Amino acid sequence: MDNLPIQFASNFISIILVGVLIYSFLKHKKGINVIAKLDELKEQNLLTQDDINYISKNEREYKEKSEKADALAKLLMPIFILIVGVLFIYLPTSEAMIHLNAFVVAFILIQLNKINKKNTYTLLKDLKRSANKEEN
Secondary structure (H helix, E strand, C coil): CCCCCHHHHHHHHHHHHHHHHHHHHHHHHHHHHHHHHHHHHHHCCCCCHHHHHHHHHHHHHHHHHHHHHHHHHHHHHHHHHHHHHHHHHHCCHHHHHHHHHHHHHHHHHHHHHHHHHHHHHHHHHHHHHHHHHHHC
């Protein structure tokens, strides 16, 4: 118990990242459900001014979030490649593969965050555009 193998740390980090991935998925799903309900209201011509303001506010917010997530993904890509390269240079292949799982999960998390933010922004932008057409 004095020295836990580093594999445990790598696996523990992977498990935590999978938990974060599941949490972010559920949070994103909740946001998409709100957008779907707003779209239903738009189809029925029942959008209020508060709904339109909510759509506009969130569209601007998700535009910024999408840009930040894209920049983060672009920044972290070479860092991930560098770290994985160092792992394979300094560790035996079998041990490097054990640690690689944490980086793969982190990469997936970063990419899904980028995709989710961009898709949410696109949905809100389209909803705002169609709500403004109906308003005019």
